[in-house]
Amino acid sequence: MNRSLKNVKTLIGLFFTVSFVLFGYFGKNEMMNETDSRNATMVSDTQKEVMSTKKIAITFDDGPHPVYTPMLLDGLKERGIHATFFLLGESAQNYPDLVKRIQEEGHLIGNHTFHHTDLKNADTVLLHQEVVKTNEVIEKITGQTPQYIRPPFGSHKDSLEEQTGMLVVLWNIDPLDWCSEDAAGIVRQIEKNAKDNGIILMHDSYKTSVMAALTAIDDLQKEGYEFVTVDEILFE
Numbered sequence: 001m002n003r004s005l006k007n008v009k010t011l012i013g014l015f016f017t018v019s020f021v022l023f024g025y026f027g028k029n030e031m032m033n034e035t036d037s038r039n040a041t042m043v044s045d046t047q048k049e050v051m052s053t054k055k056i057a058i059t060f061d062d063g064p065h066p067v068y069t070p071m072l073l074d075g076l077k078e079r080g081i082h083a084t085f086f087l088l089g090e091s092a093q094n095y096p097d098l099v100k101r102i103q104e105e106g107h108l109i110g111n112h113t114f115h116h117t118d119l120k121n122a123d124t125v126l127l128h129q130e131v132v133k134t135n136e137v138i139e140k141i142t143g144q145t146p147q148y149i150r151p152p153f154g155s156h157k158d159s160l161e162e163q164t165g166m167l168v169v170l171w172n173i174d175p176l177d178w179c180s181e182d183a184a185g186i187v188r189q190i191e192k193n194a195k196d197n198g199i200i201l202m203h204d205s206y207k208t209s210v211m212a213a214l215t216a217i218d219d220l221q222k223e224g225y226e227f228v229t230v231d232e233i234l235f236e
């Protein structure tokens with residue numbers, strides 16, 4: 001009797017020992033898996049952060065310009081960058097080859113009115129002269145009707161989109177390039193204010209602006225920015 005009780009005790013002891021060892025082994029294993037997967041998640045988040053680029057769009061108003069637009073297009077091509085150009089109908093009409101080149105090189109073309117007109121109080125007649133006519137000029141050259149409009153001075157009625165059937169595109173980074181001849185200063189302004197989903201306002205009617213734009217593009221690309229056309233920011 002004593003002996004069999006001892007056996008039972010031994011068996012019970014053995015059971016707990018085995019359970020304890022097994023629990024320890026699998027439990028620890030489970031914990032390790034959890035830790036491993038947590039580490040794996042952390043790694044993939046870090047990788048994502050490194051790999052996911054910040055998007056930024058550079059836009060050029062008031063062109064095309066016979067001297068500075070080709071200079072800019074050469075620089076953009078060299079860098080494999082696509083920009084957005086808000087063209088004046090009058091200039092598009094004067095330099096159709098440049099409009100064609102802008103399109104052929106993969107840039108996005110928008111409307112900036114025919115004569116750089118303030119659309120704040122525009123009636124139907126003025127909208128036709130300034131917006132519709134510009135679209136017609138661009139469409140005749142490129143075969144495509146612009147879908148985006150940048151009203152000069154950013155000035156417009158709330159109803160502009162409804163009246164024109166176009167999307168208004170403003171900006172959130174303005175280095176005031178048109179009133180500065182200091183390319184380095186313009187670059188500093190762009191880089192200081194650069195952000196994800198930024199839309200930079202520039203003008204390809206000045207040499208300083210073109211030089212500054214290309215330098216800023218080089219710097220921001222090194223900082224992980226991907227340059228896209230405005231449609232990719234608006235319909236993200």
Ligand code: NI
Pocket residue numbers: 061062112116152153
């Ligand atoms: Ni303008």
